[in-house]
Amino acid sequence: MVTVKLFGTLRLDSGVREFTAEAASVKELYPLVLREIRAKKADTAVTERSLRACLVAVNGEQVSPRAKLRDGDLVYLFPAVAGG
Amino acid sequence: MTNYCGYMGKVVLLDLSTGKAENYIWTDLDREKYIGGKAMASKILYDSLTGKETPFSPENLIVIATGPLTGTGAPSSNRFDISSLSPLTGITSSSNCGGNFGHYLKKAGFDALIIRGKCERPTWVEIDNGEFRFHDAASLWGMKAGETQEALQKELLAEHGKPVRCGMAVIGPAGENLVRYASVISGERAAGRAGMGAVFGSKNLKAITSAGDAVPSVFDKDKALEHHKRWVSYIRSHPLTGEQLPRLGTAGLVSSMQVHGLLSTRNYAKGRFEDFEAVSGEALAEELNVSNSGCLSCPIRCTRRVPVEGKTVKGPELETLGLLGGNIENRDLELLCRWNYELDELGMDTISTAGTLAWAMEANEKGLWKNGLSFGEVDGLSQVFDDIAHRRGIGAELAEGSKRLSEKYGGKEFAIHSKGMELAAYEPRRAVGQGLGYAVANRGGCHLNGGYLVVLEGLGMNVNGQTPRGKADLCMIMQDLMEAISMGGQCLFTSYGVVPAFMIRNPNGLLAKTVNAVVPWIGPAVRVLNKAPEIACFQLFLLPYTYELNYTVGMKMNIGKFIRAGERSYNVERAVNARFGVSAENDKLPKRLTDMPQDPKRPDTKVPLEQMNMTYYRARGWEKNGLPSEKKLRRLGIR
CATH class of the missing domain: 3.60.9.10 (Aldehyde ferredoxin oxidoreductase, N-terminal domain)
Incomplete structure (x- = not known):
């Protein structure tokens, strides 16, 4: 079981902050994230493609979207941001 | 006339x-x-x-x-x-x-x-x-x-x-x-x-x-209007200026900075704050933000509007969220919004106030100055701010800033300033180019005057933040470009459109990865452009500023002239500072950032400043003392 948190405009668009899922890799996670989002917001504009474009961090460190996951991992998904 | x-x-x-x-x-x-x-x-x-x-x-x-x-x-x-x-x-x-x-x-x-x-x-x-x-x-x-x-x-x-x-x-x-x-x-x-x-x-x-009633004239109204429309349309369609900034403001950076280890925490002892979500842009948007607004003539509208004491007021920017959040270990967002309002009302810089406060908390903790301030103890800080503004009690001392206080009480190694100015919220040990920028910036610890390389090193783009390779040249060109953009009266946020949308929309794609890998190697090309900007005798859609100066002002401008104007600006400011005793000796950061790795297991997580400084002076064509020569000033037409 991993915990997934969404950030940035992805969170505002989906209305999903956090949920738990069974996934062995980030790749496996994408359809589960989309399902969670659609359950909350059926008419969401978020797609699996837009999820794949997000940056991924596991346990606080940025990782490749191909990274494997372990039980208890904390996964962040967030679109790129700038400007300060 | x-x-x-x-x-x-x-x-x-x-x-x-x-x-x-x-x-x-x-x-x-x-x-x-x-x-x-x-x-x-x-x-x-x-x-x-x-x-x-x-x-x-x-x-x-x-x-x-x-x-x-x-x-x-x-x-x-x-x-x-x-x-x-x-x-x-x-x-x-x-x-x-x-x-x-x-x-x-x-x-x-x-x-x-x-x-x-x-x-x-x-x-x-x-x-x-x-x-x-x-x-x-x-x-x-x-x-x-x-x-x-x-x-x-x-x-x-x-x-x-x-x-x-x-x-x-x-x-x-x-x-x-x-x-x-x-x-x-x-x-x-x-x-x-x-x-x-x-x-x-x-x-x-x-x-x-x-x-008054005067109105500035426009050189070519039709072309200027057409250009404005095209530019506004681009700004609104870009993921940073059209989505992130209007919806989350600069506050939207907090979460990304956390992941990249860039979020100043506990007076820059760390780059990550465990409770960052409590003071993030997302929390601001979901819990407090009632609307957004913007400056006159700005389509970006990045300002947050938040409720404070029954009024709707301007909300905190990223720097304030970082420095009055994790940097003093505060987790209370409503309180932070109130401080932001109070500091504006008192007429005090939130960045330097917060930086000085964090230094004072650490000095108290280390027994250097018993002042009653502690990390995470935030209940009485409104009174402290008021005391600073009126120079009462410890406020009279805090009003002097962290540099002077550390000279009096000790603790220079953790007084987080450059040239006396407290740093913004970006922890530079995971973005060493930003660290160079803070150190060499003409006005001191400023992220923008320093070239804002953090936008390449993790925020916006994903260039390796630990390598010093190419950072001196990139720092120089970014400083010059930002100077030039600012000269026209325009906001630097328009420049985020320079990062192509595909880099933002698909940061994991092959093209984005390739660009990120190549950027540190473009230093020599940047230096050639700096030596001979006349080769850039053209205009680029991604740098619309030159079109604007042509159509609105009637000034013949191209990329090369624009960069040269930025370089001239940076050099003339440095030449003024030279009269007041500034030299390479002043382009420094506190030891916490240059000598102590952020991650003890990774010796590279500190700012290799000495090495980058000399490369930077060479790139700028400055002397070893970090100053432009008479010849350089004449070449730029300053003398």
């Missing part, structure tokens, strides 16, 4: 000691070289200051300068600049503001206002269609910024018999009491950094109002 459009053609020198205003000669050749804004102000300071002036002496100048695009309808062009000798750093400094004062200064008929001397008693100055009137400010002295502006509106109404649409630049109690990081407030926006408010206060200048 001028043959160029966009300008009002007048720069005025106002002597507060005599009450006289006189024309300051500023030619079209000066306009071609320095365009406007900060560059213009730096050249005026270069021509006027000898090196003997001090920030609070009557001989110190305040230069309030606009750009030629301000008031013309160009996108995001409402910025104005205040430059002076800074009470915080003792050297020249500038503070850029999105308030309406610049717009109305042009309506009054001036491109820039130079102020020298000192009023005998508290005074506010009214500028009305080119005329100057001095008013007694005794009844305003002691008032906060918002209250002052309301009172000024009433005084103008009483004087003119009708409401007066005007721009204002005012100080709060912090400026009156010479807090070294006091700000100038225009509307709800602050010229926050470097203590420009204290310079106002030292001259007994409580406020300036400006009003």
Whole structure:
């Protein structure tokens, strides 16, 4: 079981902050994230493609979207941001 | 007068000691070289200051300068600049503001206002269609910024018999009491950094109002309008300027900075704050943000509007969220929004206030200065801020800033400043190019004057933040570009459009990865461009500024000239600082950032400053002492 948190405009668009899922890799996670989002917001504009474009961090460190996951991992998904 | 459009053609020198205003000669050749804004102000300071002036002496100048695009309808062009000798750093400094004062200064008929001397008693100055009137400010002295502006509106109404649409630049109690990081407030926006408010206060200048009927002309209205439409459309379609900034503001960076280890935490001891979500842009949007707003003529609208004490006020920016959040271990977002409002009302820079506070908390913890302040204990801080603004109790000491306090009590290694100015919220040990920028920045620990390389090193793009490779050259070109953008009067946020949308929309794609990998290697190409900018005798859609200067101002501009103007601006500011004793010796960071790895398991997580500094001076064509030579200044047409 991993915990997934969404950030940035992805969170505002989906209305999903956090949920738990069974996934062995980030790749496996994408359809589960989309399902969670659609359950909350059926008419969401978020797609699996837009999820794949997000940056991924596991346990606080940025990782490749191909990274494997372990039980208890904390996964962040967030679109790129700038400007300060 | 001028043959160029966009300008009002007048720069005025106002002597507060005599009450006289006189024309300051500023030619079209000066306009071609320095365009406007900060560059213009730096050249005026270069021509006027000898090196003997001090920030609070009557001989110190305040230069309030606009750009030629301000008031013309160009996108995001409402910025104005205040430059002076800074009470915080003792050297020249500038503070850029999105308030309406610049717009109305042009309506009054001036491109820039130079102020020298000192009023005998508290005074506010009214500028009305080119005329100057001095008013007694005794009844305003002691008032906060918002209250002052309301009172000024009433005084103008009483004087003119009708409401007066005007721009204002005012100080709060912090400026009156010479807090070294006091700000100038225009509307709800602050010229926050470097203590420009204290310079106002030292001259007994409580406020300036400006009003008038003049309108800047536009060189080619049809082309300018067409270009504005195209540019606004691009800004609105870009993921950063059209989505992230309007919806989350700069606050949206907190979460990303956390992941990249860039979020200043516990006085920069760490780059990650375990409770970052409590003070993030997402929390601000979901829990408090009632709307967003923007500066005049800006399509980005990045300002947060939040409820404080039953009112809707300007919300905190990223720097304030970081520095009054994790950096002092505060988890209370509502409290943070209230502090942000209170500090603006007191007229105090949130960055330097928070940086000084974090230093004081650590000094207390280490037993260097028993002041009663502790990380995470935040209940009484509103009173501390008020004490700083009025120089009461420990507030009188905190009003001096972290550099002076660390010289008095010890703890220089964790006084997080450069040249006396506290750093912004980006922890540079995971973005070493940003660390270089902080160190070499002319005004001190400023992320923007430092070139804002963090936008390449994790925020926006994903260039390796630990490698020093290419960072000196990139720092230089980014500084020069930002100088040039600022000269026209435009907001630097428009420059995020320079990062192609595909890089943002698909940061995991092969193309984005390739660009990120290649960027550190482009240093030599950047240096060639810097040596011979005339090779860039073209314009680029991703840098629309040159089109804007061509169509609106009628100034023949291309990328090469634009970069050269930015370089000239950076060098003239450095040349002023040289008169006040600045050299390579001052381009430093505290040991915490250069000698102590952020991650003890990774020795590379510190800023290799010495190595990058020398490369930077070579890239700039400066001497080993970190200063431009006479030859260099002549080559740039400064001398």
